[in-house]
Amino acid sequence: MSSKIDSVSRFSLRRFVADTFEGADMRHFDLCGMDEVGRGAFAGPLTAAAVVLPPQFRHPLLRDSKQLTPAQREAVEPVIREVARACAVVEISAADINLRGMGWANVEVFRRLTDMVVADGYCCDGNLRIAASRPVHCLPKGDSLVPAIAAASIIAKVHRDAVMCHLHNAVPDYGWARNKGYGVPEHREAIRRIGAHAEHRRAFIASTLQGEFDLRVEAQANLHTQIGCMVASA
Numbered sequence: 163m164s165s166k167i168d169s170v171s172r173f174s175l176r177r178f179v180a181d182t183f184e185g186a187d188m189r190h191f192d193l194c195g196m197d198e199v200g201r202g203a204f205a206g207p208l209t210a211a212a213v214v215l216p217p218q219f220r221h222p223l224l225r226d227s228k229q230l231t232p233a234q235r236e237a238v239e240p241v242i243r244e245v246a247r248a249c250a251v252v253e254i255s256a257a258d259i260n261l262r263g264m265g266w267a268n269v270e271v272f273r274r275l276t277d278m279v280v281a282d283g284y285c286c287d288g289n290l291r292i293a294a295s296r297p298v299h300c301l302p303k304g305d306s307l308v309p310a311i312a313a314a315s316i317i318a319k320v321h322r323d324a325v326m327c328h329l330h331n332a333v334p335d336y337g338w339a340r341n342k343g344y345g346v347p348e349h350r351e352a353i354r355r356i357g358a359h360a361e362h363r364r365a366f367i368a369s370t371l372q373g374e375f376d377l378r379v380e381a382q383a384n385l386h387t388q389i390g391c392m393v394a395s396a
């Protein structure tokens with residue numbers, strides 16, 4: 163824990179921008195931060211957001227979405243959208259994840275965002291290698307270091323939670339409004355009891371749990387029809 167705190171305390175956003183983007187001045191630089199949510203879920207889309215914030219924007223709740231309660235995320239999300247110079251959300255559907263794999267989806271979601279948002283530079287949380295139309299700089303613990311990445315994590319989380327609540331309303335058996343598609347005991351037990359749904363990431367579950375479940379999908383329509391992306395411009 164102390165090493166993480168030390169790395170955060172030593173980080174300088176101004177120096178990061180100058181060093182990463184050839185001496186750019188953060189005061190006149192549109193930095194696009196990107197982050198994803200739902201990578202480890204059993205069901206629903208992989209969702210990512212991109213946000214460009216005014217350089218001087220700060221807010222007491224502007225931090226990694228995992229450090230906020232649902233109420234706090236809901237409170238700060240519209241503030242971020244209001245002040246953002248650009249804001250976009252992309253989804254990779256469970257159907258596409260089943261077809262092409264989670265590794266592909268992890269990269270593709272950021273490629274799509276980079277094509278959608280115009281900025282001076284792009285960065286995301288993590289340590290992926292992203293071959294996009296513009297260079298993307300990945301930063302471990304970026305959601306704790308870069309305000310725009312933290313903002314993106316909040317936007318993505320609020321968006322995906324709403325999607326999972328919508329899916330729950332149509333198919334309440336799996337408890338998606340509560341577990342957001344993650345593999346908690348309640349969710350696993352529902353899969354054992356009634357089988358998998360079209361919104362389940364079958365290959366991902368099988369590789370994670372090594373055949374614990376019967377993942378034959380019931381003959382149900384894919385309720386989540388929004389494949390691709392949603393864009394919200396500030």
